[in-house]
Amino acid sequence: MRGFRLLEDEVMKALLVCSTILFLGGCERLTDPPPAPAPAITRQVLVIQGFGDADMVSVGNQGYRLGPYIDFSAYDSLRFNFSAKRLALTSAVDHILIKIGPACYISDSLSSPQKNFSILIRSTAIAKSQFAAATFFVPDAETSLFLSQLCVIGWTMH
Secondary structure, three states: OHHHHHHHHHHHHHHHHHHHHHHHHOOOOOOOOOOOOOOOOEEEEEEEEOEOOEOEEEEOOOOEEOOOOEOOOOOOEEEEEEEEEEOOOOOOOEEEEEEEOOOEEEEEEEOOOEEEEEEEEEHHHOOOOOOEOEEEEOOOOOOOEEEEEEEEEEEEEO
């Protein structure tokens, strides 16, 4: 029995040495680290500044459309920055909708007398982004808001 145990120990040692040689034989040390991926370059473009000729517009349930159709397809995402002021504080909260293109609706609300908005929209959410209009609405017929300081920025990643 003792001889079998010695034989077993010798076989295990030989197996361990052979396994180590096989595993380490395929390993190479790289002299240079792998190249780092190129950083994504972000570029921003001012797409819309203001509400046309007016600095401030009144928006109700009829809506306010921003100028002609705009090509948003060149951008990965869009950021709508604007300020909204409530005209009457009769309700606890007033809601605002932004419709971009035929079917993209973004909604938000304000409960304070005035609020600054910064809304990010991915261009993939906009149907027909190459020929889209942006329209602001207030869904409640009894409510109007003053909108000002509009700035739409388009972001691209390269």
